[in-house]
Amino acid sequence: MRTNDLTDEVLAELRKPRPYPAVTLVLPTHRTKPDKLQDPVRLRNLIAEAGRRLSADPQVPASVRADVLKQLEQAENELDLVYTLDTLVVLAAQGEHQFWHLTRRAGTERIVVNHTFLTRNLVAARAQNRPYWVLTFDEERARLWSGAGEQLTEEHRFGFPVAHETDLSERERASRTGDVTSGYRDEAALQHLRDVDADLAKVLAVEPRPLLVAGLQHGLTALADVGTHTARGALATVPKGGLANARASVVQEAIAPARAELLRTRAETALRRLDDAKGRKEFVSGIDEVWRAAREGRLALLAVEESYREKVRLTGGHPAPVADDAVSDASGEVRDDIVDETVEAALDTEADVVFVAEDVLAGHGRIAGAVRYTWAG
CATH class of the missing domain: 3.30.420.60 (eRF1 domain 2)
Structure with missing residues (x-):
């Protein structure tokens, strides 16, 4: 499927939690030769690495692992990489799989294993491809x-x-x-x-x-x-x-x-809205503040830099950045990409989500928002 098929209803369905594990593969692809000749090999390598991660995950029983790997391989067999665009996103969980060709280039290859699919690439592509x-x-x-x-x-x-x-x-x-x-x-x-x-x-x-x-x-x-x-x-x-x-x-x-x-005008309009929110004291910035505002349904506007992602540990209800190899333990649950969760929460409460260029929000922790209301006190 392609970006034009991404409706509000489709995105809402993709954001729903799945039985663990829900696997997302993100692969920047190429439209022309000779670069596009490497895409099938890179996809095969991503699927193999996803298999290794599932094998090493104690939360994934052997039967579930086999099912999800089968879904990834079916997606690979159904794909026609002759007609790739700029990014390929493959989604697989127990008993289901799908893939999306996007006209928006992802920054890097990614494998995400979680209870939900990674949707930020789809959201960003749809925002860029609004009708x-x-x-x-x-x-x-x-x-x-x-x-x-x-x-x-x-x-x-x-x-x-x-x-x-x-x-x-x-x-x-x-x-x-x-x-x-x-x-x-x-x-x-x-x-x-x-x-x-x-x-x-x-x-x-x-x-x-x-x-x-x-x-x-x-x-x-x-x-x-x-x-x-x-x-x-x-x-x-x-x-x-x-x-x-x-x-x-x-x-x-x-x-x-x-x-x-x-597209430039839309980004500029979002930045002006953030400036106006500062004057009304309705501005939030940094992943901690913005994530909490999104979860509370208070965000009216979310602006986030294109490639910003953050792996965090939730401790006392606050997200703290951790290394890429960190795992959940007694000190707190690790979330692979709290930024994607924030985007999903904002969309669920009908906030406007705008992706902006790198360093535009460098002074605000790379993520900022305007809230509908603030708490008294």
């Missing part, structure tokens, strides 16, 4: 595209595509006389834009998403001035012609810079 709309148009045609990450699919609903029947005899006459009223100055062309605007308003009313609009500059200006002015709410415009009849791959390439800007 959006793209409108491409010219004087004769308008098309609506549903986007998620790098994938675009043309929509045939809400009245789209919108076609404008051109009077060829009038166009030929205008061409001979030089009286060309292009640029949306004639009433028929303006009515075409009103129709596009009306259908676009229906789209956003039923399925609100960020909107990108692509067309020639004079068309963008004209569309913004007609009907309900729906296009004025576009988060980005792409002043480029020739896209009304282009293939999805061509449209995607044209809007790529605008889409990247949307």
Whole structure:
């Protein structure tokens, strides 16, 4: 499965606890040769290492270990690594397995054995690939595209595509006389834009998403001035012609810079919200504070650096960082990745989760949040 299949319902199901052990494999993959030739070998090595960890784990009976290893091997057999993207995530537990191809590169290979699957890579990929709309148009045609990450699919609903029947005899006459009223100055062309605007308003009313609009500059200006002015709410415009009849791959390439800007804007907006929270004394930072706020359901916004993970020991209800080889003992339970648990808890209480670049939150322990309320006293 791919990032586009990651709905809220799917993520909620993946976050549910499983009978121990739930195994997650994370493998950065390659799209092109020669690098992609190593991916099957690296996956086989990860599965072998997961098997060794399960064999050495006293909490895993032999029958359970055999079942989970069988699930990992079935996933490996079902995978077609010819069509990899940037990251492969394999999930396996007793009686189940699945795998995800993500259009977002993980920092390192990982094997996580826990009571739940590691979902942060899936969450981050979905955040980066939030659905959006793209409108491409010219004087004769308008098309609506549903986007998620790098994938675009043309929509045939809400009245789209919108076609404008051109009077060829009038166009030929205008061409001979030089009286060309292009640029949306004639009433028929303006009515075409009103129709596009009306259908676009229906789209956003039923399925609100960020909107990108692509067309020639004079068309963008004209569309913004007609009907309900729906296009004025576009988060980005792409002043480029020739896209009304282009293939999805061509449209995607044209809007790529605008889409990247949307992602940057979302991160910047999150950082501004954190600054505002400081002024209201609703700001928390560091894994201890943020983890507790997430567990209490108080987080409205969680911001975390891309590659931040922390193995901790819970002592007296507080997480304390430990070495990678630490194990649970009488002094406290060890959690493999408290950051992932924090992300899951935030999502369970409908907080916004935003992943930001490295070192952006260096002064706040690499993780911070804005809370809905603070405790009195």
